[in-house]
Amino acid sequence: MNSEVERPSLEGATGTFAGIAIDATNGKFSPRDNDTQINAGTVLTIPVEANSDGAVLTFTLSGGSARLAVGEEEYATAEGSKVVTIELKPSGTATKCAVSFVTQAYLSSIEL
Numbered sequence: 001m002n003s004e005v006e007r008p009s010l011e012g013a014t015g016t017f018a019g020i021a022i023d024a025t026n027g028k029f030s031p032r033d034n035d036t037q038i039n040a041g042t043v044l045t046i047p048v049e050a051n052s053d054g055a056v057l058t059f060t061l062s063g064g065s066a067r068l069a070v071g072e073e074e075y076a077t078a079e080g081s082k083v084v085t086i087e088l089k090p091s092g093t094a095t096k097c098a099v100s101f102v103t104q105a106y107l108s109s110i111e112l
Contacts, residue, residue: 020110021045027101035062035106045098048112050091057086057097058111066105070097082108 008015009031010024022029027042038044048055059068061082068075068084075084088097 019047021096035108037104037106038101039104040101042101043098044101044110045096046110046112048088048091048095048097050093050095051088052090052092054090055088055112057088057099058109059084059086059099059105059107060109060111062106062108064106065103067102068105069100069102074102 008017009029010022011028011030012025014021014023014025015029016022017029017031021044023043023045024039024041028037028039029042029044030037046057048057059066061077061084063082065077066084068086070086075086077084086097086099
C-alpha cells in the first residue's frame with residue numbers, strides 16, 4: 001500500500017471507507033500500511049448486490065483470530081485459520097449485511 005494514501009481512522013464516530021458504512025461509536029476502525037485494526041464493538045455494514053444463489057462474505061486476517069456476529073449468530077476463525085466466512089442467503093434485491101466485531105481483529109481483506 002502507498003503510505004501517502006489517506007487512511008481515516010474512526011473511534012467513537014461513524015463514517016464510510018471503500019463503500020462500507022462503519023459504526024465505531026463503541027469501537028475503533030484504523031487502516032494501517034498492511035492491514036486494518038478493528039476493535040470489538042465496531043460494526044461494518046457491507047452492501048450486497050442482488051443474488052439468486054446467495055453469496056459468501058470472507059474476512060481474511062493478517063494474523064491472530066477473530067469472532068464476528070451477524071444478528072445473533074457468531075462466526076469465528078477455525079483453529080489455525082486466518083479466515084472468517086459468512087454465508088449470505090439469496091436475495092432478489094440489493095441488501096446490506098451488518099457485521100459486528102465481538103473481538104479485536106486485524107484484517108488484510110474483505111471479499112464478497
